[in-house]
Amino acid sequence: MFDAEGKRMNREQWQPFLKRWSEEWIDGHDPERDGPLDEEAVRDGWLGFVPASADEVAAAEARLGRELPPSLREFLLTTNGWRDAGNFIYRLAGTSELAWLADTDEDSGWIDAYSETEFADEDMEPEGEILARSLRLSLDGDAAVMLLDPKDVDERGEWAGYWLASWSGMGPERFDSFYDLMHDQYTRFHSLRRGRGESES
Template sequence: MNREQWRPFLKRWSEEWIAGHDREGDGPLEDAVVRDGWLGFAPAGADEVAAAEARLGRPLPPSLREFLLTTNGWRNTGFFIYRLAGASELAWLADSDESSWIEAYSDTEFADEDEGEEPEGEILARALCLSLDCDGAVIFLDPADVDERGEWAGYWLASWSGEGPKRFGSFHDLMCDQYTSFRRLRDRRA
């Protein structure tokens, strides 16, 4: 997904989130979100993305790169992920405040390797963490699981789900799923 595709998708998401927001149940929205009708931030500059790639030691996958060039982070990715990282905030999960996920999923029943599947703890140990503020959930990308387009597999993991990480083919696919989940939960609440 390029910037011309990200922008209308994220704008629609923002408008639906703001329109369905329950101020009493969800708390207040930031003034900038209401004023701008946008859950995102100003776009990252190409230099900021390049700096993140240099710091991380590898090029970012195309859909994440284009996302950052559209919005340098994101608020309210769903009802459990409150903030996605901007270019300067991206970090390897092992080096982030969310590193406890690695140990937790290395020492649980999810660590039991299904035939042909890699243990979750190993995936988490090399993962790029995208979520900054969350409620028992994390979003990350696997730099070792790359498709022919250069997209890294994306994952959603919730401690309360009773399941291991849910895999998506790319960051774009993961975000589409988060949007669908947001709509489903919002419709149930209505």
């Protein structure tokens, strides 16, 4: 995977980033404003889970019919799922839970909701088409979802990521990769906490 400067990264570099995220999320938790913390996460100081095995990742790829993009693959080999990916996504999928958005019962409605969007720029691809082919990453959120687009692939093999909330008024927000999408969520939760008067870690 690659960091924000495009340098190659690996799971040994995911680990300290996610550990820092976990510690800062837990330390900054406000029980009066935030949802309850998972007891296991507090005990371990870790919002993730045990790493996926290479066989579990391979099984997910076989089930989905596609090789996963590098940054997601390395993430899963670091933690097989994730709690609290920012303020509005409560749970990210592990290998057995990854699914195409169109194949999900609970989230496929996003596709219909964004299929009637009108575009001022006729060169823009309809949002509904992007969603219809996307991989769903998030399992639970505040009317929000995280996705990867397997058709929008860069020279590194990374799929474009999307963050979408029905209440944002912005439509799907595009990111260059899963890593960039996750880093944005990390940055946003710090921004929101600063906005309510908390100091930055």
